[in-house]
Amino acid sequence: xxxxxxxxxxxxxxxxxxxxxxxxxxxAKSSMFSxxxxxxxxxxxxxxxxxxxxxxxxxxxxxxxxxxxxVPLMIFGLIIGSIILPSENQYHLNLFKTWIFPIIEIVVxxxxxxxxxxxxxKFKKNKAFTFDFFSTLKxxxxxxxxxxxxxxxxxxxxxxxxxxxxxxxxxxxxxxxxYHKNSGTISLLVANNFYY
Numbered sequence: 001x002x003x004x005x006x007x008x009x010x011x012x013x014x015x016x017x018x019x020x021x022x023x024x025x026x027x028a029k030s031s032m033f034s035x036x037x038x039x040x041x042x043x044x045x046x047x048x049x050x051x052x053x054x055x056x057x058x059x060x061x062x063x064x065x066x067x068x069x070x071v072p073l074m075i076f077g078l079i080i081g082s083i084i085l086p087s088e089n090q091y092h093l094n095l096f097k098t099w100i101f102p103i104i105e106i107v108v109x110x111x112x113x114x115x116x117x118x119x120x121x122k123f124k125k126n127k128a129f130t131f132d133f134f135s136t137l138k139x140x141x142x143x144x145x146x147x148x149x150x151x152x153x154x155x156x157x158x159x160x161x162x163x164x165x166x167x168x169x170x171x172x173x174x175x176x177x178x179y180h181k182n183s184g185t186i187s188l189l190v191a192n193n194f195y196y
Contacts, residue, residue, distance in 0.1 A: 013059045017073065020052045021080060028084040041089035048077035049096055064146075071108055119144055133166070134158050 024044045027033060033040050053074045057067065078101070081093045123140045130136045137157060141150045 009063075013056075013063065013065070016059060017052050017056045020047065020055065021077070024048055024052075025080070025084050037086070037089050041085055042092055044085060045081055045090075045092040045096070048081045049074060049093075049100075052077055068108075068111070071104060074104070115144075133161060 024047055027040060028044055053070045056073055057070050060067065060069070078093070078096065082090065085093060119140060122143055123136060126139045127136045130139060134154070138150065138154050141154050145153060
């Protein structure tokens with residue numbers, strides 16, 4: 001029963017903006033558009049860039065869906081508007097691209113930089129309590145990301161870190177040891193190459 005409610009809620013949240021976008025496409029391709037092209041082009045532009053993202057925001061404001069998903073929807077509306085509107089009716093769309101879109105880009109970049117700095121501070125704070133990079137990264141990501149995406153993100157970052165950045169051997173203290181210090185792996189690999 002609970003899954004049906006969440007599925008219905010998701011259908012409403014994503015279905016209403018999709019239906020609104022499809023209605024804009026149908027209006028732009030209708031014969032009525034050629035009669036009132038200037039007014040309808042302005043209406044379609046405002047709907048795609050402002051009204052549909054606003055409706056989407058109102059639908060997701062009390063859910064766990066991040067509010068930042070409004071920006072991709074706005075960019076999607078910009079792309080759809082560029083495709084469905086004739087070039088002579090894209091005056092308002094071009095105004096948005098020239099004046100509003102750069103402001104949105106600056107806000108998004110500032111938001112990303114702020115969150116990256118906050119994450120780095122949390123990572124440095126957690127580094128004092130855990131020994132390993134992977135463990136520290138896992139603890140930090142558990143604090144800032146949804147649980148479903150923690151392990152994929154941590155794994156991808158760790159693969160990049162251990163594969164490209166962390167090549168040197170860590171200096172061991174007097175009370176530490178490593179299983180790989182006196183390993184016979186190199187001899188085994190050399191012997192294996194001579195065998196084949």
